[in-house]
Amino acid sequence: MKPTSILVLLVATLPVVSVPVLAHHSFQAEYDHNKPLTLVGKLTKVQFENPHGWLYLDAANDAGKTVNWALEIPNPGKLAANGFDRSIYQTLMTNAEVVTVTAYAARDGSKHAWAGGLTRADGTTVITLSGIPEQGRGGRGRRDGPQ
Numbered sequence: 379m380k381p382t383s384i385l386v387l388l389v390a391t392l393p394v395v396s397v398p399v400l401a402h403h404s405f406q407a408e409y410d411h412n413k414p415l416t417l418v419g420k421l422t423k424v425q426f427e428n429p430h431g432w433l434y435l436d437a438a439n440d441a442g443k444t445v446n447w448a449l450e451i452p453n454p455g456k457l458a459a460n461g462f463d464r465s466i467y468q469t470l471m472t473n474a475e476v477v478t479v480t481a482y483a484a485r486d487g488s489k490h491a492w493a494g495g496l497t498r499a500d501g502t503t504v505i506t507l508s509g510i511p512e513q514g515r516g517g518r519g520r521r522d523g524p525q
Contacts, residue, residue: 409492413483417447417491420474424467426454433493435479449481449493451505462496462505475499 419437433449451457470477476499481491496505 408484409482410485411482414494415479415481415483415491417449417479417481418476419444419447419479420476421467421470422446424471426457426464428453431457433479433496435477437479445489447479447481448490449479450490451493457505460505466504470498470504477504 417435417437419435421433422436423432423434425432425434430453431451433451435447435449436444437447439445452460457463469475478497480494480497482494484490493505495503497503
């Protein structure tokens with residue numbers, strides 16, 4: 379293969395290779411484990427995606443105004459392993475059930491956070507994800523919570 383062809387191939391594949399690297403981020407860079415939140419409200423949407431999904435929750439702020447929170451969650455496989463799948467989500471959405479979400483606030487003060495757990499109105503814990511993603515381990519999370 380000619381050097382020019384190799385250079386063109388490398389330049390063409392660079393965007394494809396760099397996208398996954400940009401998608402993953404450090405928990406500590408984005409969220410503050412010293413700012414835990416407890417949000418009570420109704421789910422408006424759930425996105426099951428890789429490498430992280432999202433819960434969207436309408437919860438009242440201190441002034442009583444409804445605020446839509448974007449809560450980052452692990453990938454679908456990790457969610458299923460922790461007891462949260464599409465059938466539970468559908469039940470929560472169909473019944474417009476009030477849930478409690480524990481989370482860690484974003485450092486920038488925006489209305490997004492890392493979801494630590496989700497409990498149904500009857501007290502049943504649906505998601506137990508108290509661990510903060512550990513750094514340097516390929517994105518796998520700890521189960522023992524923040525250190």
